[in-house]
Amino acid sequence: MLVEFEQIQKARSGDDAAFNQVVLAYRKRIMGTIARLIGRPEDVEDVAQEVFLRLYYSLDQLRTPEVFEPWLHRLTVNASYDYLRKQRRRHESRMADLSEQQVMMADASAGGKANDDQRHRTQVRELLDSLMGSLSEEDQILLKLKEVEGLSLKELEKVYKVKENALKVRLFRARQRVLRVFESQSPKE
Amino acid sequence: MQDFDQKLDSLFAAYREAIQDPDASTDFMPKLWNRIEAKRNFVYRLKRMSQVAVAAALAACLLGGVLITPLSQHSPQIAGTYVDVLAEAHAEDAVAALGGVRIDLLDADQQ
Numbered sequence: 001m002l003v004e005f006e007q008i009q010k011a012r013s014g015d016d017a018a019f020n021q022v023v024l025a026y027r028k029r030i031m032g033t034i035a036r037l038i039g040r041p042e043d044v045e046d047v048a049q050e051v052f053l054r055l056y057y058s059l060d061q062l063r064t065p066e067v068f069e070p071w072l073h074r075l076t077v078n079a080s081y082d083y084l085r086k087q088r089r090r091h092e093s094r095m096a097d098l099s100e101q102q103v104m105m106a107d108a109s110a111g112g113k114a115n116d117d118q119r120h121r122t123q124v125r126e127l128l129d130s131l132m133g134s135l136s137e138e139d140q141i142l143l144k145l146k147e148v149e150g151l152s153l154k155e156l157e158k159v160y161k162v163k164e165n166a167l168k169v170r171l172f173r174a175r176q177r178v179l180r181v182f183e184s185q186s187p188k189e
Numbered sequence: 190m191q192d193f194d195q196k197l198d199s200l201f202a203a204y205r206e207a208i209q210d211p212d213a214s215t216d217f218m219p220k221l222w223n224r225i226e227a228k229r230n231f232v233y234r235l236k237r238m239s240q241v242a243v244a245a246a247l248a249a250c251l252l253g254g255v256l257i258t259p260l261s262q263h264s265p266q267i268a269g270t271y272v273d274v275l276a277e278a279h280a281e282d283a284v285a286a287l288g289g290v291r292i293d294l295l296d297a298d299q300q
Contacts, residue, residue, distance in 0.1 A: 023218070023221065024218075027217070028210045028212070028213070029210060031210060031211050032208070032210030036204065036205065036208045041211065044211055045213060045217060048213070048217075049217070049221045049224055052221055053221065053224050053225060056225050121206075121208075124200065125204065125207055125208065128204045131200075148201050148204055149205075150205075175197070178197065179193050179197060182196070182200075183193050186193070
């Protein structure tokens with residue numbers, strides 16, 4: 001835990017300063033997770049605020065300190081999922097926007113190496129996003145939580161409140177699907 | 190397939206590297222509190238409106254009850270049972286005209 005449970009208890013009882021401390025402790029981590037789940041940097045803050053807004057209005061439901069982090073993860077997953085669902089219809093234009101934005105960022109950054117790094121990151125991001133495009137929003141998030149965020153099956157079980165075996169099956173299918181797309185997109189040797 | 194499996198693992202790792210935890214802007218907290226306040230006000234207004242709506246509905250029910258009760262007490266249609274109303278509508282002679290039989294006459298014949 002990044003904060004003492006006492007701090008969370010204070011926030012729960014309406015102490016705004018304590019709530020501020022909780023937000024400040026988890027903000028960077030949550031924003032990082034959101035950034036990797038939604039893949040759109042300019043909307044990360046907005047989604048993160050939505051997560052903390054939901055946290056503020058649901059803190060009174062928290063019973064034990066052990067469930068705080070999985071619970072915060074669940075709020076993050078839900079807010080990211082809601083965001084991705086809203087963006088679904090704009091998917092094609094989204095990819096174009098992202099490229100344009102990355103080009104602008106690359107132009108703005110100084111030096112050739114910085115540009116190369118930026119270009120490489122953009123390529124990685126676009127490649128994975130295009131592979132993930134074959135999955136539903138739910139499966140994209142689940143697979144990224146496991147493979148990118150590095151959450152264990154036990155942790156995922158707490159976040160999703162679903163049995164480990166069911167998660168394993170779902171993860172396996174999602175990964176196989178991404179692999180098939182990856183294979184089909186790669187040039188034949 | 191195994192080759193792609195490894196490549197995919199590398200891609201996931203590269204993705205993790207490519208997207209670092211971003212820093213929040215300076216107005217993150219003020220904006221968050223604005224949203225919290227906006228929602229709090231909205232919920233308060235909604236609660237207030239629903240309270241007013243419930244009170245209005247209750248008042249309308251009471252008013253309706255007060256208006257309907259005296260009317261129903263004076264209404265002849267609901268003063269008695271269906272049979273009472275029928276008996277009143279068809280007096281004894283009227284029943285005879287319709288082909289009814291007088292019971293006292295019947296009794297006299299039998300004796």
